Amino acid sequence: MDHVVVVGAGLAGVRSIEALRARGFTGRITLIGEEHHRPYDRPPLSKAVLLGGTDSTVVDSDLDALDVRLCLGTAAKGLRDGVLETTEGELEYDGLVIATGAAPIRLRGEGRQHVLRTIEDALALRERLVPGARVAVVGAGWIGAEVATAAARAGCAVTVVEAGESPLAVALGPEVGSHTIGWYARAGVELRLGAMVGTVDADGLTLISGARVPADVVVTGVGVRPAVDWLKGSAVRLDDGVVVDEHLRTSLSNVVAVGDCANWWSRRFRTRLRVEHWDTALQAPDTAVATLLGEEAVYDPVPYFWSEQFGHMVQFAGHREAGDRVLLRGDPRTDAKWAVCWLTAEDRLAAVLTVDRPRDVVQGRRIVEGGQRLDPRRVADPAVPLRDC
Template sequence: MVVGAGLAGVRSVEALRARGYQGSITLIGEEPHRPYDRPPLSKAVLLGESDSTKVESDLDAMNVTLRTGVAAKGLRDGVLETTEGEIPYDGLVLATGAVPVRLRGEGDQHVLRTIDDALALRALFAPGVRLAVVGAGWIGAEVATAARRAGCEVVVVEAGDSPLSVALGPEAGRYTAPWYAEAGIDLRLGERVASVDPGGLTLAGGGTLEADVVLAGVGVRPSVDWLTGSEIAVEDGVVADEHLATSLPGVVAVGDCAAWWSRRFATRLRVEHWDTALNAPEVAAATLLGENAVYDPVPYFWSEQFRHMVQYAGYHVGARLVRRGDPERDATWTLCWLTDDDRLAALLTVDRPRDLVQGRRIVESGQRLDVRRVTDSSVALRDCTVT
């Protein structure tokens, strides 16, 4: 059984069948829709380039029973409790994803997580509409990009000292701040929101901000509240080992809800990215079927914002930042995070796809780098390794 009919859930089903599992599979999803992809929601869908992001997977051909509009309510050994009653299982994949964090207040606020969210938000975009985006993270930047192209008057309110400060740190995030002004967006840094009220926002520092539409883009939390009281370890997600096995026998976890142990980075990670939902199910399926597979990727993410392709790979916490090129002058640039012994822990690239591909391989290999050569953007990253 697979709980969660997003990309991670569908890929889990496909992986089980590809590995020869012939038993019955039930795929349960809380939404009324067939499985669909989420990354295009803040890109192609908001921009009006697509109305559907359905995952191309023939569940009928794989003899999978899809039950939409069914929510998980609890779990005990061998039994899943749902809104439609108890369902026994022999093996279980938890792929329930994450839910957006909402702001305090009585005013209307939008979030962006589902296809319905995206279509409802897009319908409000029009020239002159005043949009307040709370949070200058990945989602906030992409929504602001789409809204501005539609002619909205956009204000982005960010509690940190720079965009992407939570994801990348203030030093790295500040290099993206000029993009907002160039797009005609009012970026307000160091400003906290007290509440969402009818007609706009009340700011923690005093004053109000008038808005016709408010988007809360302040992050998500793993969808695990339904596991409260269940006999499974939960800590910022479902606790899983390097095989994606949980503390409950016969249960694995994948995607946004999984907090798995990374051998590579020697820490527990919960990665809310498409790449994780795409690839983790292969290991989860192998583990369920008794194989000894290990999930130890280099996390990867991309974002399209303000006509830039921004890509990130690795895990940079605790590493030092090295600039490759000059983000304040160059049209394209890369930021590298290096460990104490000059190994590449992570990199962020802006319109430099070759750096991303080569850098991701270097992170995987664990090679040391010549820091002087790394800072020279005319030298290919693969030529910066120390043999």
């Protein structure tokens, strides 16, 4: 293999390059990125950048030392066997890494709506988070909650409009998500649940019910879609992202996919997973690159992520299913720190969510990995370390 092309200059793209060189690949590497920036981290965009703590989150990686040809401001348009089509012409490859991430979903309507995916998005939004500004955030998911946190701290009058019956209902289920409702009120944020947005207008939102939410600034945080439209019509199979096996191999030979755009087969959970979180973009490239170089490697992690919202460090590890039993560790109404465990029918830990209890998430992730059985009565006692349950 002489020439590897990496498409997507985000975290998964840059990690793929580092992994190639770390595994001894000495051939040519080309990085194709639609944005005009060197790869940067996105988690700080909704935290330190919005709060005014920093303007740059460039990933600490020496691309010059890694001997990479950088093609920034260049988008991939299509793929044939061995040939990548880009806005700047065609490029032949021997191996290809797809790392094009995901793009935010936008709502209908003529009014201006901010989304939060790029550094430009974050800087443009930050400028408008001024004291007294009426800010309507659509969606009480991870991004919506972090934006509401930053806007409230900036002195804005914040309303969060959520279609579900609780915040984080999609990620955690409505029962667990409801334990975060009090955080909104304590931060002075109005939370409207069960409210579906019809359109974004010049002066705010119109809900499907006809009710209006007046706002100077609208931020849409209703999720993302994998950025894979450029692969339509190619031999790469798509289904909620790029379909890859447990080796992160696509349906086209010598092509692998990683990060937010990859929908992989999880041996551990016996299901397909597409995880839009930082740790996946960080770790998966090592397996993908090993596969590309003809080595035997399997990607089978216990997914992990974190979120910082309303002064809380929220962490999650594992994969929960609808039928799992939910056990609380601590009382979210009275305890500052609490956690939730999801147990399978055989009392194995499927997933753990922690609020300001970092030890639980570290131990919980190991327990999910090990697959051992737990005693549910001990799990429900927050005084017992998870590893002793």
